[in-house]
Amino acid sequence: MAEAERIIGTPDTPETAGAEPEQHQTARPRGRRRIAVLFTVAAFAYALDLVSKMLVVARLEHHEPIEVAGDWLKLEAIRNAGAAFGFGEAFTVIFTVIAAAVIVVIARLARKLYSLPWAIALGLLLGGALGNLTDRLFRSPGVFEGAVVDFIAPKHFAVFNLADSAIVCGGILIVLLSFKGLDPDGTVHKD
Numbered sequence: 001m002a003e004a005e006r007i008i009g010t011p012d013t014p015e016t017a018g019a020e021p022e023q024h025q026t027a028r029p030r031g032r033r034r035i036a037v038l039f040t041v042a043a044f045a046y047a048l049d050l051v052s053k054m055l056v057v058a059r060l061e062h063h064e065p066i067e068v069a070g071d072w073l074k075l076e077a078i079r080n081a082g083a084a085f086g087f088g089e090a091f092t093v094i095f096t097v098i099a100a101a102v103i104v105v106i107a108r109l110a111r112k113l114y115s116l117p118w119a120i121a122l123g124l125l126l127g128g129a130l131g132n133l134t135d136r137l138f139r140s141p142g143v144f145e146g147a148v149v150d151f152i153a154p155k156h157f158a159v160f161n162l163a164d165s166a167i168v169c170g171g172i173l174i175v176l177l178s179f180k181g182l183d184p185d186g187t188v189h190k191d
Helices: 002-008 021-059 089-113 116-137 162-180
Strands: 073-080 148-154
Touching: 002 162, 021 073, 021 089, 021 116, 021 162, 089 116, 089 162, 116 148, 148 162
Parallel strands: none
Antiparallel strands: 073 148
């Protein structure tokens, strides 16, 4: 947690450090806007995931897969109790705890966020984590043991869902931002 707080910085950096009181007043709403972006992106990603899974369970589960692009892409409902690629099906409780921890860390660090790209990236991570956590908490076989609904099935690849896509896109964006030297607090460094 200390490392995450070090990376995120403090609400006083970089815009408000040594600023006049009037400047400090304008920096605070800018940080609030970034928080609003984070939670808006998270809500959008979560809603898309939730609606898509409801449709898949209602219309695709227990039916033949739907070919979207021939053999290359199908929609096929499966339940995944494990992590990515179906690994670790015996550790569903651990994946549930990890998802909950990610959500808590992002929500806690959001108040120190001053970068729009980081707000988008963390929003994607938060929305995706919430989507899969909802499945693990509320789908059968029970609380903390629920199987995630996956349905996007590319040829020669694992079946995944929109929450997984949001998590991967958020992760890729974080890697790109890190390579560019942009910190979540809005500072740019050259290492």
